[in-house]
Amino acid sequence: MSVMRRAVLRLRAVFMFGRAQREMDEEMRAHLDLATQRYMARGLSSRDASVAARREFGNLTVMADDARQARGARWAESFATDVRLALRGLRRTPLFAVVAVLSISIGIGATTGIVTLAEALLGRAPAGVGQPERVVSVGGTRHGRGFNTFSYITYTDYARATSLSSLAAIDLEPKSLSLRTPQGGEAVRGGSVSGNFFSVLQARPAIGRFFGPSEDSEAGEEAVVVLSDRYWHRRFNGDSSVVGRAITLNGTPFTVLGVGAPGFQGPFVFAPDLWMPLRAAVRLDKSEQMLTERQDVWLIAIGRLAPGRTIAQAQGELTAIAARLRQSFPDESDLDGVRVNPLSLVPGDGHAVIAGFMAVLLVVAGLVLLVASTNVAGMLLARAARRRREIAMRVALGASRSRLVRQLVTESLVIGVAAGLIGLLLSTWLVRLVMALTPRLPVPILVHPTLDARVLLFSIGVTVLTAVAVGVLPAVESTAPDLVPALKIDAGATGRRHRLRGALLVSQIAVSMLLLIVAALFGRSLVRARAIDPGFASHDIDVVSLDLSLAGYDDQRAVAQADALVDRAGRLPGAQAAALSAVLPLGGTFIGYGAIVVDGRPAPQGRDGWNAGWDVVTPGYFDVMRIPIVRGRAFTTADRSGTGDVAIVNQHFATHIFGVADPVGRTFQNNKSTVTVIGVARDAKYGSLDEAPLDFVYVPMAQWYRASTNLVVRTAPGVRLAGALKHMVADLDPQLPVLDQSTMDDEVALSLFPQHLALWISGSLGVVALLLAVLGIYGVIAYSVAQRTREIGVRVALGAARGTILRMVLRQGIVLAAMGVAAGALLAFGATRLLSTYLFGVPPTDVVAFGGAAALLVTAAVAASWLPARQAMRVDPMTALRAD
């Protein structure tokens, strides 16, 4: 008979064993009736006939069992019985059930949640892209590292590669644009892409059509856009008459060609509201040189592999092209190297960084699951120990060991399934929480973490694995063949079992130790980061990001408007000072105005000048940020165009580049002009909190106009001006959109987000692990006190002081904890160095973190042993000796 048919019969037996059972009973009855009839025909009375038939038939129950086994229903039936037994057992010990289920569900929830996030960021192909596995992303490298932008010219050179059937250029970060609406300017994010973008991705429009290469060529350049489905719904309520409609972006009319398919957001997590051709984008920016100059590096590319070609072939071909170009243009840094990656929502190096971060989190969550499992295994072991008489009795009565193991493992499976279900709920909650906690990012990033089939499969696998792993050891251990002594006296396998449980507990404490150390390291690095003086006061500052060019001003008008903005903002009720600043400290961006040359101070290593960070500010900036001017003066409204260019440098710039503490009155040159230093500002942190001192130079906006800027307003303590500022901007010019709104504290927090997230996750998991460890220690010690009641009674009877007994029990808990702490410290010593890139000024083997975690665990161990120790102390020798 075929395997299939056998499987079908067996399945039927599983699902219909009720019916099979009835049918079998019916058949047995038929047999008995027929036999009885025959005996009656031979002349027996009906009663005697029935008795004879029964005698002949044999033991009904045993037979039914044998018959059932032959039918293959035995397994299913005994499984159902096991589940019933397990549920009954768990109901009898609700505390154990709740603790076991909850602790495992936390582990499963945490791992599933992290896998959900990782899968959404790293494991998924972008929506709406055809054959995504054939799409590659192309970026430039410097010295073999990074994933950088290159120039349009370089892009056209790369596009000639034959291993790619087509290559499209993308401006990676969507640019901010102002859409004219009746209510004023509205900020939208526009992606600039080459004409073949949609065909490379094999995307389909939901309505209308996409633009193609013909709309992005010199001959046929057109002002057209394609909307994303999300923006179409948000802004136009999904109105399909939008196709063909004219909209005004930055004062220039554009025609809406179509709308992308639902979910389509391009190849990356940066989700634009609309896409426009590269040529239209540079025309809009009045920066047509971006298409012709090799110095303007601003694009990355996505390509589709030609049929039969591999990524390695494309990589080889592009590398060769870059090498060839490098010979003709040795100075162009974007030709240093090129990298071809498989398509990923997170392009370039971000992929590896996020993968590493997720891996760390997953390991941490996995450790909690391990701790919880160990704990539950320990509890099951103790339960099994309490049931050893029952088990021994059943073995003596002929129950097979495999049958008993199966029954005990079923119990852990029931726990596992319940924990898995709760864990799934917890994971969706965790994911939602993480998404809610994510600070507003400077670029609109769209990820969609959902519990899809792959994650679900992972979760089910983890659940089953955990349940079986948790159940098998106690089950096998407690049904070990040396159970006969257990029937006779209270001794038996207890010693060995207790040692096993002790070992489980020690490993559990070790893992808790590791988790607590990780949490402590992140906590301490955050404290360190907080303690770092950023050089400015971030509290009570409202920030509004603007781009003055979006309102279509010329430079003259823009400077006047900038003055008006600062003036009006400073006079808002609650405002104390206002200014404009091109970059925000710790905002993660730098701008530069070329190398700095100082007479008599040659730059090192033959470079043509010194490098510094630049900021373009209005006079009030130093008041708003509370950055003291230590020498000279701050900017005034007198520092205007037409007067000589002036600058304020920071202290590091003064001593490092000028070689003096007070360079006021000295000059430096950049590619634009000769600049006189009028003041020295105190050093601050510009890029990140843990950076080494940087050379930094401030220049006045009136002399160095820059359209992209931030309005920063210092307010009275506790006052938030967000709404008032927005109204004020709209009031000043309805076409000037507010691109972004935040506070300086938000900006600082954003720079510490990875550390916050890691602390939050490892901290909460560490607390869970600590609680589980306390529970585990309490369980083991309480159990051991219960086992040793008689021994303790004897000791007391022989004159042991109560204090001695107390100390004896406490020592047991402390020894276990100390062993776990030592093992955990060793483990952490090896493991935490992997975290060093995420830590701020805290060594991965930080003594305080290690010591603190150890102290916490030992204290917890004492607390957990205290109750059982008190109990042991109160043992009445008479009762204890009489027991049993």
Add this chain to the structure above:
Amino acid sequence: MPKSAPLLNGTLDLIVLQMLRAEPTNGYDLTLRIQAVSRDVLQINAGSLYPALYRLEERGLIRAAWKETDTGRRAKVYSLTAGGRKHLSEQRATWERFAGAIAAILKRA
């Protein structure tokens, strides 16, 4: 009444198949028939017969259907399937070879 003999391992299946080949039969009648045909040497008890029947049914060698007996009692009647017929003829050949070999050995000694 002659003494009943213990059944050789594995022969019950063969016997059941052989009996069913002659005629579809219910479980009870099958015990009677085996007893009669073997001249009371083989007494099959219900505790062995039914597991054997279920085993054979699961292997697809026999099939079962509820039918009424002569006395009006509904009973499950087993009959041979095509697979069972084939299996029986193979097993019979094997058995005959085996029995012949045993007989030859016993005669010689």
